[in-house]
Amino acid sequence: MRVLITGATGMIGRVTATTLARRAEVWTTSRTPIDSPTHLVADLTELRDVERLATAVEPDAVIHLAGETGRDEAALHQGNVVATQQLLSTVSNTTRIIVVGSAAEYGDHQQDLIDETDATRPVTAYGRSKLAQTEAARSIAAKRAIQLTIARPFNVVGPDLPTSTAIGNATERIRTTARGGHTTLTVGRTDIVRDWVPVRFVADALATMALSSASSGVYNICTGVGHRLDDVFDAIARSVGVDVDLITDPTLAALPAVDCVVGAPHRLETDFGLRCAPSVDDIAAAAW
Known part of the structure; x- marks a missing residue:
């Protein structure tokens, strides 16, 4: 084929x-x-x-x-x-x-x-x-x-996400910080929940x-499991031993964003037998 x-x-x-x-x-x-x-x-x-x-x-x-x-x-x-x-x-x-x-x-x-x-x-x-x-x-x-x-x-979530995305920006900043070091991330809303x-x-x-x-x-x-963005940031930083401070940019925080977006995976699982339910640490690992 x-x-x-x-x-x-x-x-x-x-x-x-x-x-x-x-x-x-x-x-x-x-x-x-x-x-x-x-x-x-x-x-x-x-x-x-x-x-x-x-x-x-x-x-x-x-x-x-x-x-x-x-x-x-x-x-x-x-x-x-x-x-x-x-x-x-x-x-x-x-x-x-x-x-x-x-x-x-x-x-x-x-x-x-x-x-x-x-x-x-x-x-x-x-x-x-x-x-x-x-x-x-x-x-x-x-x-x-x-x-x-x-x-x-x-x-x-995966390696080499564009830095225009929240996770892509975070991994790029953290990647350039030595283990045991400290960095800051300028972010919008981090209380949002995503799948x-x-x-x-x-x-x-x-x-x-x-x-x-x-x-x-x-x-x-989708996975049917939601995690807050700030928890994902913490897990990514923790996975490589870097300390991160989040600084909220009011302009970014004002951009349209839905509070919670989590999908129902039932059709994918029923028709194709595909299932994925990652922990927040699994998500952090996938980012690298």
């Missing part, structure tokens, strides 16, 4: 490619070149690039990870919505598609665990763009009779979906 991974030079893409390589013929693409005969450089917002990619690879399945983050709504629309529309409109309708969305699509919920049938009420520009991506993918898949799966990872998911579990879930003829609909990639 031939699987194409878009956004393959990102953290999740790299780990997913390694995971899948043992089970399928893996091709990768991103805007960044890498030294591999099965990697093609492409900008999915450019239709000519998408057409060239689809013709060259002819994938049996696509794991669509490429996209934009940040707050620029025009860039988010191009990178998340337009790129997805062009990809699903171009590949063969026999191609199995896994579009990687986000827990940010759910937005603010009061219940303990968010499941796949819950309403989507995103509160950030990124979350709104990912929901628009999902809706566009569903529309095209329905018209073309494409087998579509929407995967919604919750807060992914932190090790990247290797995310990669295993995506690989399983790509290879499964039964995969369709929405799947949370």
Whole structure:
């Protein structure tokens, strides 16, 4: 089976490619070149690039990870919505598609665990763009009779997270501090509770979906376990013997943030037998 991974030079893409390589013929693409005969450089917002990619690879399945983050709504629309529309409109309708969305699509919920049938009420520009991506993918898949799966990872933790993320910034600062030393972190709200998911579990879930003829609909990639952000910071620092002081930046603290986002993992476990329930120390270990 031939699987194409878009956004393959990102953290999740790299780990997913390694995971899948043992089970399928893996091709990768991103805007960044890498030294591999099965990697093609492409900008999915450019239709000519998408057409060239689809013709060259002819994938049996696509794991669509490429996209934009940040707050620029025009860039988010191009990178998340337009790129997805062009990809699903171009590949063969026999191609199995896994579009990687986000827990940010759910937005603010009061219940303990968010499941796949819950309403989507995103509160950030990124979350709104990912929901628009999902809706566009569903529309095209329905018209073309494409087998579509929407995967919604919750807060992914792994090595080399971007420093624009809270965990990525923390690990970078702590990494440069000698064992037994002291550092400070400028942070926003640290009382928020999130469902932190090790990247290797995310990669295993995506690989399983790509290879499964039964995969369709929405799947949370989550653990069902929530941990406060400040507890995760403490565990990361403790794991390498560094003392950290947290300094709250009022500007960062004022950014839109949902108090608690924890997913219900039941569908993932029932359909694929996948389960992960990390302790806060497991999360800290996954960050390295």
